[in-house]
Amino acid sequence: MQTASTNICERLCNKSIRDITLLLNIPRSTDSGIITKWKQLGTTANQPQSGRPRKITERGQHMQKCTVHRNRQLSAGSIAKDLQMSCGLQISTTTVHRELHGMGFHG
Structure with a gap:
């Protein structure tokens, strides 16, 4: 996360995105994404997952299909x-x- 914090510090020092990408040697899209996330959420940390995790695993789906x-x-x-x-x-x-139904079996 060192890049994200450095990125934000540089942005706060009124450096352009181009200067930041050259300084940190990261793609422009990464730089823009970090800055956008920081502006919207106030942090660059990952947010908790939304929604409930799936109940059935890929192995369970395969067994269901075979059955x-x-x-x-x-x-x-x-x-x-x-x-x-x-x-x-x-x-x-x-x-x-x-x-x-999601696998294409109907009826």
Whole structure:
């Protein structure tokens, strides 16, 4: 984060973006991004993640897809139970349905 703090100090000393990029040897887009973030948020630190993390992992999605390919007649409830037994994931039938819909499986 040394670059960000140096960048802001230089900006406060009324140096141009071009001078700062030459001084710090960073791209102009990086310099502009740091300054914009500092002006909007008052800090250059990363902000907390917005929204809830996904419940199902990529491995769980792959297992779900394989389960559906093996037997397309299974209900969302039975797929949820299968994932619970194999991966230990507690997933609702609505989540299973939403994930399958996102993968292109309908009906």
